[in-house]
Amino acid sequence: xxxxxxxxxxxxxxxxxxxxVNTLLKKYxxxxxxxxxxxxxxxxxKGERFFHAERLHSDGKNVSCATCHTADPRKPGKTRAxxxxxxxxxxxxxxxxxxxxxxxKWFGRNCKDVLERACTAQEKGDFIAYLLSIK
Amino acid sequence: MKKWLQFLVLITxxxxxxxLLASGGFSDNSQQAMPAVAxxxxxxxxxxxxxxxxxxxxxxxxxxxxxxxxxKHFGENASLDDASRxxxxxxxxLNSADKQDNRRSNRINQSIPAAATPLRISETRYFTSKHDExxxxxxxxxxxxxxxxxxxxxxxxxxxxxxxxxxxxxx
Numbered sequence: 001x002x003x004x005x006x007x008x009x010x011x012x013x014x015x016x017x018x019x020x021v022n023t024l025l026k027k028y029x030x031x032x033x034x035x036x037x038x039x040x041x042x043x044x045x046k047g048e049r050f051f052h053a054e055r056l057h058s059d060g061k062n063v064s065c066a067t068c069h070t071a072d073p074r075k076p077g078k079t080r081a082x083x084x085x086x087x088x089x090x091x092x093x094x095x096x097x098x099x100x101x102x103x104x105k106w107f108g109r110n111c112k113d114v115l116e117r118a119c120t121a122q123e124k125g126d127f128i129a130y131l132l133s134i135k
Numbered sequence: 136m137k138k139w140l141q142f143l144v145l146i147t148x149x150x151x152x153x154x155l156l157a158s159g160g161f162s163d164n165s166q167q168a169m170p171a172v173a174x175x176x177x178x179x180x181x182x183x184x185x186x187x188x189x190x191x192x193x194x195x196x197x198x199x200x201x202x203x204x205x206x207k208h209f210g211e212n213a214s215l216d217d218a219s220r221x222x223x224x225x226x227x228x229l230n231s232a233d234k235q236d237n238r239r240s241n242r243i244n245q246s247i248p249a250a251a252t253p254l255r256i257s258e259t260r261y262f263t264s265k266h267d268e269x270x271x272x273x274x275x276x277x278x279x280x281x282x283x284x285x286x287x288x289x290x291x292x293x294x295x296x297x298x299x300x301x302x303x304x305x306x
Contacts, residue, residue: 059210080211081185082280082287109212 020098021090025128027100031121039122047130050123055115063114065127073134089134097128166237169295174226176219182293184213186286188256189295190230191240196252198227209254239297257282269304278305 025042032039052071054064068085069077074092077085087093097103111119119127169191181187190198202224205213215223232240246261247253256262266282274282285292291301 079184082284083182083185105216109214112206112212 020100021096021128021132024097024100024103025125028121028125028128032125035121042122042125042129044126044129044133047126047128047133050127051130057114058116065110065114067114073131088131090132091135096131167239168298169235169237169239170230171294172226172230174223177223177226180215180219180223184211186284187293188285189293190227191232191235191237191295192243192256193231193253194233194244194247195228195231197254198224198231200252201254202227255283256285273304276305 029039029042032042051065051069051073054062057063068079069088073088076087079085086095088096090096107119107124111117111123169189172190177190178187193201201208202220205215205220228234232244235241243256243259243261246259246264253259257266262282273279279287285297288302288304289297290303291298
């Protein structure tokens with residue numbers, strides 16, 4: 001019986017997490033439509049390319065999201081200061097994208113660190129779609 | 136008999152000297168260890184990417200400069216919302232090395248020239264003199280990373296405890 005309760009609790013908390021990811025995606029969708037009238041939706045494959053795309057930073061180094069998060073979002077990454085970054089894939093880490101302020105804080109920092117500009121809502125949505133698609 | 140007396144004097148002076156050293160010397164009656172400090176914002180935000188540095192490791196002017204340049208924080212963007220930044224800045228200033236009275240903070244502070252505002256603890260003369268026997272290659276070990284990763288060797292560094300008994304250098 002206790003296991004059943006635990007299962008239910010886990011199930012509903014995961015549901016709640018999934019709910020908040022979807023709410024966030026809806027917000028980015030609204031913003032993406034404002035950015036681009038021809039917006040057609042978010043795509044996991046575009047997010048995947050975005051995640052792995054290397055670019056030459058003005059400091060002379062090649063960087064991508066995967067530089068710190070590793071090429072496999074199911075695995076933990078490492079910051080430049082040697083601290084563990086929890087896995088990005090939502091199937092492995094259901095906490096991901098459940099706190100909008102946190103999400104915006106990290107997009108704000110990391111987009112500037114890697115791309116040297118802010119990310120568009122389209123890019124953010126594609127990125128989340130990719131991380132949602134990983135089983 | 137005379138030899139016995141000499142021996143006694145020697146032993147007495149050795150133990151008196153070591154007691155004096157252990158208590159922190161003539162001029163300094165302050166505590167050895169940095170005090171426990173706590174601020175939830177500091178803890179969460181400052182330990183997101185790196186180990187949690189005790190405010191007593193740098194003087195107020197260093198923390199002030201650090202918090203004013205978070206968009207270029209050692210080459211990374213560590214921007215915070217204004218309210219969080221201000222709260223953490225106040226906390227760091229209040230507990231900084233020049234606002235503390237413990238032996239380690241005092242010595243760090245005294246090792247920094249008045250005209251200097253270091254951002255790296257590892258650039259202070261206190262740090263370099265304390266680590267002069269550690270090879271550069273040791274700091275570069277995968278298990279350590281760099282001199283900024285205190286906690287790799289100083290097990291209790293995040294509590295501000297850098298005592299000798301808490302050191303274990305990983306392979």
